[in-house]
Amino acid sequence: MNQNTIQVDALESEAIYIFREVQAQFEKPVLLFSGGKDSITLVRLAQKAFYPAKIPFPLLHIDTGHNFPETIEFRDRLAKELGVELIVRNVQDNIDSGRVKEESGRYASRNMLQTETLLDAIEEFGFDACIGGARRDEEKARAKERIFSVRDDFGQWDEKNQRPEVFDMLNGRIDLGQNVRVFPISNWTELDVWSYIKQENIEIPSIYFAHKRKTFVRDGMIWSAADEVVYRDEEEEVVERMVRFRTVGDMSCTAAVLSEAVDISKVVEEIRDSSISERGARIDDKRSEAAMEKRKQQGYF
Amino acid sequence: MKVLKIATAGSVDDGKSTLIGRILYDTKSLTDDKLEAIEEKSKQRGFDYLDFSLATDGLVAEREQGITIDVAHIYFSTPSKSFIIADTPGHIEYTRNMVTGASTAQVSIVLIDARNGVVEQTYRHFFINNLLRIKNVVIAINKMDLVDYSEEKYNIIKGEIEYLSSKSEYKGQNLTFIPLSALKGDNVVDHSENMSWYKGSTLMHHLENLETHDINDESQTRFPVQTVIRPKTNEYHDFRGYAGKVYGGDLEIGEEITVLPSKTRSKIKSIHFFDKEYTKAKSGSSVTITLEDNVNVSRGDMLVKVAQEPTITKQLDATICWMDKDPLQASQKYYIKHGVNDGQAKVTYLSSIIKTDFSGIEENPSALELNQIGDIQLKLSKPLLVDSYKENKSNGSFILINPKTNNTVGVGFIK
Numbered sequence: 001m002n003q004n005t006i007q008v009d010a011l012e013s014e015a016i017y018i019f020r021e022v023q024a025q026f027e028k029p030v031l032l033f034s035g036g037k038d039s040i041t042l043v044r045l046a047q048k049a050f051y052p053a054k055i056p057f058p059l060l061h062i063d064t065g066h067n068f069p070e071t072i073e074f075r076d077r078l079a080k081e082l083g084v085e086l087i088v089r090n091v092q093d094n095i096d097s098g099r100v101k102e103e104s105g106r107y108a109s110r111n112m113l114q115t116e117t118l119l120d121a122i123e124e125f126g127f128d129a130c131i132g133g134a135r136r137d138e139e140k141a142r143a144k145e146r147i148f149s150v151r152d153d154f155g156q157w158d159e160k161n162q163r164p165e166v167f168d169m170l171n172g173r174i175d176l177g178q179n180v181r182v183f184p185i186s187n188w189t190e191l192d193v194w195s196y197i198k199q200e201n202i203e204i205p206s207i208y209f210a211h212k213r214k215t216f217v218r219d220g221m222i223w224s225a226a227d228e229v230v231y232r233d234e235e236e237e238v239v240e241r242m243v244r245f246r247t248v249g250d251m252s253c254t255a256a257v258l259s260e261a262v263d264i265s266k267v268v269e270e271i272r273d274s275s276i277s278e279r280g281a282r283i284d285d286k287r288s289e290a291a292m293e294k295r296k297q298q299g300y301f
Numbered sequence: 302m303k304v305l306k307i308a309t310a311g312s313v314d315d316g317k318s319t320l321i322g323r324i325l326y327d328t329k330s331l332t333d334d335k336l337e338a339i340e341e342k343s344k345q346r347g348f349d350y351l352d353f354s355l356a357t358d359g360l361v362a363e364r365e366q367g368i369t370i371d372v373a374h375i376y377f378s379t380p381s382k383s384f385i386i387a388d389t390p391g392h393i394e395y396t397r398n399m400v401t402g403a404s405t406a407q408v409s410i411v412l413i414d415a416r417n418g419v420v421e422q423t424y425r426h427f428f429i430n431n432l433l434r435i436k437n438v439v440i441a442i443n444k445m446d447l448v449d450y451s452e453e454k455y456n457i458i459k460g461e462i463e464y465l466s467s468k469s470e471y472k473g474q475n476l477t478f479i480p481l482s483a484l485k486g487d488n489v490v491d492h493s494e495n496m497s498w499y500k501g502s503t504l505m506h507h508l509e510n511l512e513t514h515d516i517n518d519e520s521q522t523r524f525p526v527q528t529v530i531r532p533k534t535n536e537y538h539d540f541r542g543y544a545g546k547v548y549g550g551d552l553e554i555g556e557e558i559t560v561l562p563s564k565t566r567s568k569i570k571s572i573h574f575f576d577k578e579y580t581k582a583k584s585g586s587s588v589t590i591t592l593e594d595n596v597n598v599s600r601g602d603m604l605v606k607v608a609q610e611p612t613i614t615k616q617l618d619a620t621i622c623w624m625d626k627d628p629l630q631a632s633q634k635y636y637i638k639h640g641v642n643d644g645q646a647k648v649t650y651l652s653s654i655i656k657t658d659f660s661g662i663e664e665n666p667s668a669l670e671l672n673q674i675g676d677i678q679l680k681l682s683k684p685l686l687v688d689s690y691k692e693n694k695s696n697g698s699f700i701l702i703n704p705k706t707n708n709t710v711g712v713g714f715i716k
Contacts, residue, residue: 005580006579007582010585140357166405166698167712174707187385276333
């Protein structure tokens with residue numbers, strides 16, 4: 001291709017178009033940032049959409065308090081580099097005040113508790129659009145999601161009555177109190193995201209690459225034993241393994257995979273050859289067949 | 302890698318979800334954990350086969366009722382192509398979701414149950430594909446295993462569709478007929494031994510080798526401005542960039558353009574994409590453009606090549622597909638969204654309901670009900686810059702929004 005001709009990849013152009021629609025149609029958008037690969041990709045796309053101006057909205061992290069330390073360090077550094085405001089709201093605060101109850105036992109996870117904190121933050125700041133890195137290939141309830149997905153003032157998704165979304169026209173009209181969840185990378189696959197990170201040479205937290213880690217095995221999945229927040233029975237044996245994380249969620253519900261992929265090229269290769277889906281390592285989704293759908297009805301993103 | 306966007310259509314229980322599941326299974330696109338879940342659930346339900354619809358019907362209500370309610374987007378790839386399939390519902394009450402899925406598709410697969418032949422929903426879906434002017438349509442005659450793989454049955458259905466097609470005013474369509482069994486896997490990925498009379502391609506072979514192009518590929522260049530970028534930093538103090546997506550042809554540095562609706566002339570000074578500058582922006586790219594002159598441009602304005610102007614109008618004649626429970630009636634007001642532009646629209650005339658079996662029209666109806674298609678006239682609160690849908694898909698379509706509910710209630714195709 002001629003160096004001076006720009007025809008950006010269709011997925012990238014679509015995402016940039018969506019970002020610009022958000023900025024034009026909403027009063028108070030926010031980018032939901034977890035420090036994971038999808039939200040890091042979103043940040044790069046947002047940069048591209050508004051360059052040479054800055055990203056015109058803040059980042060919001062709903063911190064479960066069970067995040068990998070590498071991710072938190074990365075999050076703070078990225079926000080500083082970009083010069084954008086980073087808002088952090090902590091699930092721990094809602095646990096302390098008794099608004100939500102922490103689960104206990106071997107499958108305890110704070111993932112679901114995020115919803116309450118997210119909805120509080122939306123109300124506190126009056127956000128009318130929350131941009132998230134969810135993809136339709138992740139999970140079958142997500143496969144049903146619109147790009148502009150309207151939520152009522154309880155944050156609820158009415159999955160049976162979604163707005164038609166035709167061509168690339170995005171209808172962001174809402175009543176006061178409602179908000180729209182926006183998914184610019186809806187049509188990307190996991191492999192697309194990794195390939196993009198490689199192509200753009202985007203920095204990502206180190207836990208995505210293979211490293212030696214103290215781990216134990218439960219239910220056929222590999223859990224990090226390096227972190228206190230992951231529940232472990234005494235008889236569950238800790239072994240050092242070469243692992244990496246394929247998704248970066250709450251530590252208590254994100255399992256690792258055995259891997260030798262120490263750089264981005266190897267990661268892309270590994271994803272391409274993998275016979276297990278990305279969410280195969282997320283214990284939350286295995287709670288029931290409709291786990292994600294139920295969470296989304298309650299306001300989860 | 303090339304991406305092919307596919308939409309499925311067809312009546313209830315003709316096996317759309319099963320076909321997609323079969324494609325995923327036969328192309329080895331189902332991961333082990335997903336396959337395991339399907340095996341387990343199928344067994345739980347007492348099936349002696351794999352219920353592939355479990356791979357796509359993602360909502361509780363869908364699995365309960367065994368029907369598809371909303372579009373699911375399914376992603377997979379073969380060594381030569383990536384595919385996005387919009388698995389759309391067959392039920393008439395969810396036709397709007399079928400339109401949602403089909404509006405961005407390059408290929409539409411219309412499934413027909415070989416036992417039932419062409420039914421009302423086939424008409425409707427075939428009609429919508431023609432209305433959307435989807436160039437490539439595959440007629441997948443499914444459940445051939447249940448009609449003893451009869452060539453005669455296949456030919457009857459093929460004849461009926463060809464007859465329908467002859468009555469449509471859209472003549473640019475490529476129709477491909479494939480007899481198959483999604484459940485048994487005949488002619489989906491592998492050639493069927495049961496239908497040696499069929500000499501054509503399997504469905505996947507056809508999709509992998511299809512050359513697609515869109516109406517927009519031949520259109521004139523349209524650059525609707527989404528937003529104005531003004532960094533106001535020391536480095537970019539006077540930068541004023543117009544951000545948007547190029548539709549139709551391309552735009553080049555130095556090219557003379559007209560800014561609409563003001564009709565101001567200027568030249569393209571620079572084309573930016575992130576931190577790089579380019580001499581040319583091709584169709585489909587989301588870029589930022591600066592102009593030689595300091596002209597007044599805001600969201601909803603459009604940059605076009607000189608002598609390639611669209612129509613500037615405060616009145617539209619359009620075919621509309623109604624997608625709301627509240628019927629459309631003459632004299633009602635709606636918000637109109639045309640690309641990135643907004644305005645108000647009043648229905649001045651509801652001239653007809655179009656029968657989706659191509660049997661004609663009903664003149665002067667009192668209302669257009671959910672899932673009906675009709676011709677209307679609209680008066681606009683401000684001029685819009687439009688092309689006919691035939692000439693430019695993006696600039697020839699619009700949506701209507703109910704001001705009371707904010708819902709998208711109709712999609713229009715400008716004549």
